[in-house]
Amino acid sequence: MRTLLATGLAAVAALTAAAPAGATTPARADHTARAHCPRLDANLPWFGDNRAKLQKMIDERGTCSGKRGPRPVAAFDWDNTVVKNDITDATLAWALKHDGILRPRSWRDTSAWLTPAADKALTKACGTAVPVGAPLPTSRNTACTDEIYEIREKSQTMAGEPAFAGDWDHRRTVPAYAWIPQLFAGHTPAALTSMAKKARAEALAAPVGSKQTVGTHTIAGYVRYYDQQKDLIRTLKRAGFDVYIVSASSEPIAEAWSGGVGLDRAHTIGIRSITEHGRLTARLKGCGGAETGRGDALPYMxxxxxxxxxxxxxxxxxxxWKQQDPAHRIALGAGDADTDVTFVNDATGAHIAVNRNKAELMCRAYDDADGRWVAQPMFIDPMPRRSGTYPCSTTAATLPDGTHGPVLRADGSVIPDQPDRAA
Incomplete structure (x- = not known):
């Protein structure tokens, strides 16, 4: 259980000028007082007036507001929101190059949704010569590496057959995401974090724009922290916000990175594996009563x-699973993909949408129903402007059964199609 929200701002209020005795509201027009409030770095570029929007929210909700009550919460996705590129990809690539995957008794044990075709392909490519629980020689076995990475990347085998099948709620989980922590079964959480730290060192040292080869797959070879997001997180913390990472990465992998923005394990939430005798298993912890162990409830959508x-x-x-009253919702949410759209939309103060041309998220960002959306191009190598419009009125939203429909506002009205404007 994570540490719950503090009951007041008393501990952080001392960081700001004290209000006069008996005052009921701060002197918001006092520019001298506001100059001492935590400020975002004016030298770091943001798109349009996004920095001003975020600063306004920080001033309204943070310690300089003079308000009493629970600490406001900010929640950030990780991959391509706080950093450029994907830390799970980086960790899996490192593990495959260094024989970091242990052979399962059966590949079907790794996922309840794995198809017979995927089981057959993995068994053929990876072989059965290695004892169960011993490292697979993926650094030398390109076929095994390719099958694993193709399933990770495309949810299919190298022959193009579906790797996962069955029923799942497409707004609560995706088997390919669950499969990565399941692949690391047999390791201790510390061992997985160690692999992630080694991958981190390589990814941060690699030149921006570099690629790497995993089997015959070519993927990004570098990761970078976004300076603007590091500064935002630092400023939020100084302003009394309780800041969390909520990622669809395996939690031990996310923990190897979150310290780089000043967040500890208690403020890092990811996919949580059930451990036995101190080692990761292929069973995953659920949420909201979905405790099957299969991965039916991930930090996803x-x-x-x-x-x-x-x-x-x-x-x-x-x-x-329900949207809560404003007092029990985050003040700021930040994400880059449809996988983040629900929690980012829940935010009451600011919704940051880092633009990777993901339809459901950007439909909400450009509709800007509450006037608090912050649409932001990627800080490094931004995506090109989308041609045409996002299909908000027809197919931009993912439905629980995996089909698509229109994106709806809180009142049930349909968001009209939106052009891409933050690029």
Whole structure:
């Protein structure tokens, strides 16, 4: 259980000028007083007036507001939101190059949704000569590496056959995401974090724009922290916000990176594996009553809301899937993909949408229903402007059964198609 929200701002209020005795509201027009409030770095470029929007929210919700009550919460996705590129890809690539995957008794044990075709392809490519629980020689076995990475990347085998099948809620989980922590079964959490730290060192040292080869796959070879997001997190913390990472990466992998922005393990939420005798298993912890062990409830889409409600606000059971009242919602949410859209939309103060041309997220960002959306091009190597419009009125939203439909506002009205403007 994560540490729940503090009951007041008393501990952080000392960081700001004290209000006169009996004052009921701060002197918001006092520019001298506001000059001492935590400020975003004016030398770091943001798109349009985004820095000003975020500063306004920090001033309204943070210690300089003079308000009493629970600490406001900010929640950030990780990959391509706080950093450029994907730390799970970087860690898996490092593990495959260094024989970091242990042979399972059966590949079907790694996922309840793995198809017979995928089981057959992995068994053929990776072989059975290595004892169960011993490292697979993926550094030398290109076929094994390719099958693993193709399933990670495309949810299919190298022959193009589906790797996962069955029923799951497409707004709560995706089997390919669950499969990565399941692949590391048999390791201790510390061992997985160690692999992630080694991958981190290589990715941070690699030149921006570099590529790496994994089997015959070519993927990004570098990762970089976004300076603007590091500064935002630092400023939020100074202003009294409780800041969390909520990632669909395996939690031991996310923990290897989150310290780089000043966040500890208690403020790093990821996919959580069930351990036995101190070692990771292929069973995953659920959320909101979805405790099957299969991975039915990941920090993914609606699952990120569930994890925030359960782990930060202490809301248990089925209620964790519901949008809460404003007092029990995050003040700031930041994400880059449709996997983040639910929790980012839940934010009451600012919704940061880092633009990777993901339709459901950008439909909400450009519709800007509450006037608090912050649409931001990627800080490094931004995506080109999308041609045409996002299909907000027809197919931009993912439905629980995996089909697509229109993106709806809170009142049930349909968001019209939106052009790409933050690029």
């Amino acid at each position: 609606d699952g990120k809301r569930c994890m925030i409600n359960q782990e930060i606000f202490g809301i248990k059971g089925a209620a964790a």
